[in-house]
Amino acid sequence: MIADRIWTSLTALRKRQPLIHNITNLVATNNSANALLALGASPAMVHSSDEVEDFVALSQALVINIGTLYSEQIAASKLAAIRAKAAGVPWALDPVGAGATPYRKAAALALTRLGPSVIRGNGSEILALARQERVGQGRGVDSLHGSEAALDAARGLAGESGAVIAVTGAVDYVTDGSRVLEIHNGHPLMTRVTGLGCSATAVIGAFLAVEIDPLAATVAGLAVFGVAGEIAAEQARGPGSLQVALLDALHTMTQDDLTQRLKLEEAKDHRTKPLNFPPRPEKS
Amino acid sequence: MIADRIWTSLTALRKRQPLIHNITNLVATNNSANALLALGASPAMVHSSDEVEDFVALSQALVINIGTLYSEQIAASKLAAIRAKAAGVPWALDPVGAGATPYRKAAALALTRLGPSVIRGNGSEILALARQERVGQGRGVDSLHGSEAALDAARGLAGESGAVIAVTGAVDYVTDGSRVLEIHNGHPLMTRVTGLGCSATAVIGAFLAVEIDPLAATVAGLAVFGVAGEIAAEQARGPGSLQVALLDALHTMTQDDLTQRLKLEEAKDHRTKPLNFPPRPEKS
Amino acid sequence: MIADRIWTSLTALRKRQPLIHNITNLVATNNSANALLALGASPAMVHSSDEVEDFVALSQALVINIGTLYSEQIAASKLAAIRAKAAGVPWALDPVGAGATPYRKAAALALTRLGPSVIRGNGSEILALARQERVGQGRGVDSLHGSEAALDAARGLAGESGAVIAVTGAVDYVTDGSRVLEIHNGHPLMTRVTGLGCSATAVIGAFLAVEIDPLAATVAGLAVFGVAGEIAAEQARGPGSLQVALLDALHTMTQDDLTQRLKLEEAKDHRTKPLNFPPRPEKS
Structure with a gap:
């Protein structure tokens, strides 16, 4: 049932090709743009404080990543986020190496x-x-902690910030403070390719453009x-051929691929209320 | 006959390895440099206003791309363009998301x-x-218009600016205001790889270094x-493996590959005078 | 014997995953990060003068590359280098297009x-x-000179600067002013992929984190x-598939691969004293 909802979102994404505004880092910008294109979205990498406010208002979602931040980029990111909020454009944050x-x-x-x-980050x-x-x-931008070690922190942060929090690692956890889901997909070799966490956040951003529930969008993106x-x-x-094949797989993924491989479950120990996605209204 | 001329230019390019100065965007800079190297040119990505004037004077062509522009880069681009003009270095403009x-x-x-x-852009x-x-x-940096919808605009812009205009898409149009050529090569999957339009402009820039006629250079690059x-x-x-294979193909292309696949014709409806490339003087 | 020492270093690198701080250029940043990850290190690309001093103090080595330099990056590089020196963090310089x-x-x-x-550069x-x-x-960032033409200059520069100097090309030379080694590995197609020299410097940086002798670290990285x-x-x-396969090969390299392929020798004509690596203390 969740697999069906994810597939519906992916189909919508491929059809509507939403414009995703990215303010991201120098390492991941090419790979994030390619991941979004392979997925079916229309990415734009627009960084200047002279135009981010205009640009985000044209976009269906915004992704901000602080991987190679510098003062001008922080200013541009803040301006874009403020305008996104005002314009009702959903946005995702990747706090690289926070x-x-x-x-x-x-x-x-x-x-x-x-x-x-x-917000998507490692532990x-x-x-x-x-x-x-x-x-x-920490260890620079790589995690010293497994994702499960950050689950309680994630639930607290979700409550405090109002954001859905995704902690990714060998297992990915997604929570809005009450609901908690676990995704057991992915492969350890992915940690040997740079910027894949960043690209995952970009993909979540794309799902925010077509799925009204941020928790469902985050689960869809990570799944x-x-x-x-x-x-x-x-x-x-x-790792070289993995990166290439990953873009191919995003582009060619079928409903069978998704349904047969998806390993998604509610986190039993942390559940405070039963999983319940709100009904999926068609996002215009 | 046109295929022969393109092949002659490509052979010259592989032999002379002209230095191509690029001021380009953060997304396409790696792919553009790799496309130029695979083609046989010697690319350099040099952005600082502190050195672009010195650098462009050493170069055989300049490529300016505004994909991820910011104020310092606009200043550097203007300085480089002015010096290029003064030094007789031909240059190509990619007005991404104009x-x-x-x-x-x-x-x-x-x-x-x-x-x-x-100038090369989408519709x-x-x-x-x-x-x-x-x-x-528009839709960010992707085109809402087919290339043919911009053909009249291209001819007007060519007349006004003095530049050869290339409008790329499912069909590529190249015009200097009077002559109009159509190229029917390429593949739809190319639109699912980021920065390939930018790389195409870089490749045109490389041909400007070895082909005296800008219209012929543009046709050669796009072909x-x-x-x-x-x-x-x-x-x-x-799309992942397409990007890899494209670099391989630029490097290994034979005269047969080019001659047998080239789909180039004069645009019948828009021709105002017969196609006529000036004789090809050897560019020193 | 040297092959054994290189293998010991590579094994240590894969086990300890040292944090390598890179201040590098826009073209090579993705490929350098991927090369370091494939090798087994933990790369971070951190550029802002607001944080490089803090970051380098957490790192096991620093790599500075001036490929797409601009004034803010020069300042950040100087600050990082000064702090690295003070903190005993070894660092490698890539003087692209010097x-x-x-x-x-x-x-x-x-x-x-x-x-x-x-310091690693071309001739x-x-x-x-x-x-x-x-x-x-010069020819922009590509070399007009074979590496052997710069060997005397390299020995002088080593003496003057106190750094190990690597001159790479068809043959790679490594010298500390007295000892001189030649490496005959690599392949001409590597010159048709952008940023591989930059990635080689990054890999040398990673070996600096696990090998106490800078000459041995440089030889290990280039080998x-x-x-x-x-x-x-x-x-x-x-060249497209070469770049992909190179990352795969860095990740999967076995001791047999290294031992059977290594072509390393002392440069006979330039040797002033017999090759002698100091004993390999375990770096903490």
Whole structure:
């Protein structure tokens, strides 16, 4: 049933080709754009504070990623987020390396306060945002923590920020503070390709454009990305060919691929109320 | 006969390895450099206003692309274009998303006035530059218009700017205001890979370094790129492997590949004078 | 014996996954990060002068590359290098296109004076740094000179700067001013892929994190990268697939691959003292 809803969203995405505005990092910008194109969306990478407000107003969703942040980009990201909020454009935040430096943590917290629909990070990033880890104790942009170690922090952060929180890792957790879902797709070789977490956030952004419930959009994005990664890993001879095959798999994914591979469940220990997606209104 | 001329240019390019100065966007910079290397040119991506004037004077052609523009890059692009013009270095302009925001349109128009040899865009971009489309009515950086819808605008823009105009899409049109050529190569899957339009402009730039007639250089660039895309699409399993195979095909293209696949013709309805490339003097 | 030492370092690298801080160019940032991940390291691309000092102090090595330099990046690179030196973090410099413009040469020389452990460049770049070539006489970022033409300059530069100097090309030379080694691995098709020199420097940086002797680290980095390039070239159909296969080969390289393919020797004509790596203490 959830697989059907994800498939419906993917079909809508391929048909409508929503414009996704990305303010992202120098490492992941090419791969994120390619992931969005392979998925069926229409990505644009627009960074200047001179135009982000105009551009986001034309877009169906916004993705902000602080991977290679610098002062002008923080300003542009804030302007875009504020305008997105005002214009009703949903947006996703990727707080890359949030705990690594004070500068990075401050930027991530400031953006969190501007009302993202979704925040996706690894365990260390979500712990940092939830102020449960000291700055400078991480491993740069890679996680020192498994995703499950950040689940309680994620639920707290969801409650505090109003955003859906995704903690990704060997298992991906998605929560809005009450509902918690686990996704067991993906493949360990994906951690040996740069920017795939960033691309996953971009893909979540694309689903925000066609799925009204941010929790369902986040689950859809991570499920589709994880299934594509699994298909790619079966064909790959290493991380180079994995990256290529992942883009192919996003483009060619069928309903059977999704339905047969999806490993999604409610997190039993953390559930406070039964899983219940609101009915899916057609997003205009 | 045109195929022979294109092949002669490609052979010259592979032999001379001209230095192509690129001021391009963050998404396409890697792919453009790789396309130029695969083709046989020697690309350099040099952006700082502190050195672009020195650098362009060493180069055999310049390519300016406004995809991820910001104020410093606009300044550097203008400085490079002015010096290129003064030094007799031909240059190509890619007005990415020209119609999306006022900032982007103003930058594209300002650069157009600095005398590019060639402007390549999709239908919406050429319509915006020809002031036939309101700002903010496009779809970000993707085109809402087929290339044929912009052909009249292209001819007018060619007359006004003195540049050869290429409008690319399912069919590519190239015009200097009087002559009009159509190229029917390429493959729809190419639209699912980011930055291929940008790479096509870079490839045109490389041909400007070895072919004295900008119309012939533009046709050569688009023909070679389109043929490479076709070869790649036959081997690809999706957009990821297409991008890889396209670089391979640019590198390995033979005269037979080009001659047998080239689909080039004069645009019958729009021709005002018979096609006539000036004789090909050897460019030193 | 040297092959054993290189393999020991590679094994240590895969186990410890050292954090490698990169301040690199827009073209190579994705490929460098992927090369480091494929190798087994944990790369981070962190550029802002607001955080590089904090970040480098968390890192096990630093790599600075001036490929697409601009004023803010030069400042950030200097700050990072100064802090790295103070904190005992080894760092590698890639002086891309050092001879092309006065701006680029000044930046490369200023960074050289900040005490890199290793400098890797092509022949023209090392000649420029050793002040044996006039600015503006190169071919942009590609070399006009074979690596052997820069060997004397490299030895002088090593003596003057205190850094190990690597001059790469058809043959790679590595020298600390007295010892000189030659590596004959790699493949000509590697010159048709952008940023592979930059990625080689990044890989050297990773070995600096696990190998106490900068000469041995540099040899290890170039040997592993060259062997991976050879393996990749055997599988590739052109430069696109070479880049993909190279990342795969870095990830899957076995001790047999390395031992059987390694072509490393002392440079007979230039040796002033017998090759002697200091004993390999375990780096903490």
